[in-house]
Amino acid sequence: MARGDSRPGHGGGRAVTEDRKTQLAGNLARVQDRISTACAKAGRPRDDVTLIVVTKTYPASDVRLLAELGVRHVAENRDQDAAPKADECADLSLTWHFVGQLQTNKVRSVAGYAGVVQSVDRAKLATALSKEAVRSGRELGCLIQVALDAEPGVARGDRGGVAPEGVEALAEVIAGAQGLRLDGVMTVAPLAGPYAGRQLAAFERLMEISSDLRATHPAANMVSAGMSSDLEDAVAAGATHVRVGTAVLGVRPRLG
Ligand SMILES: *Cc1c(COP(=O)(O)O)cnc(C)c1O
Secondary structure, X not given: OOOOOOOOOOOHHHHHHHHHHHHHHHHHHHHHHHHHHHHHHHOOOHHHOEEEEEOOOOOHHHHHHHHHOOOOEEEEOOHHHHHHHHHHOOOOOOEEEEOOOOOHHHHHHHHHHEEEEEEEXXXXXXXXXXXXXXXXXOOEEEEEEEOXXXXXXXXXXXXXXXXXXXXXXXXXXXXXXXXEEEEEEEOOOOXXXXXXXXXXXXXXXHHHHHHHHHHHOOOOOEEEOOOOOOHHHHHHHOXXXXXXXXXXXXXXXXXX
């Protein structure tokens, strides 16, 4: 069949899949290059930094192609999308990271497929995750999501995260909870406050918070920071994990 012929029922599905795979492979190679260049510039070994591909709003078929292309870590931010996708991809050796705001009524579902929850920002959530981890006999990795634009003592808005002052207390709760493993910290570059538009400074602040945390919890050495537009700043600051969506999968068809 001629390349580009996409008549249904005539093998077009396969051609479309191959085109998508070629596109994803090219995008992935460019992102891997960016990470390598950033590591070289920072004098860090390339294997210091793990790429997590954020597959939110994209179908399970893309997750499958990414796995074929060597991706081992994927992330999602909404349980209602992630749960069926993870289920369709259960045969793949992938670690699923949950990176969105998490309500306690979704915890049972998320604990069923997530290897790491990166958005733990309150004790009540940690307690709920612990209960479900124990119930399902799985160990859940937890990152504390830090809000660098939170006012001390004031609850953070709609994007989640705990203020830097609250990290140590939350770490104690997670470290003491059955079924949970305290892996480190995560942040999203703030859109407001003193770090707005200053990604490198924000990620350097996250590294300080990580270093304070490691003083009491040495194994909690994961630092998740950086997305499509600012992964270089995250690598320069010392991030161990970058979360990249758009630069691998394309501009998302809807907000997510
Ligand atoms: C969507 C998302 C990303 C990826 O963002 P891109 O700009 O598409 O690379 C990273 N982290 C979180 C928490 C996200 O929700």
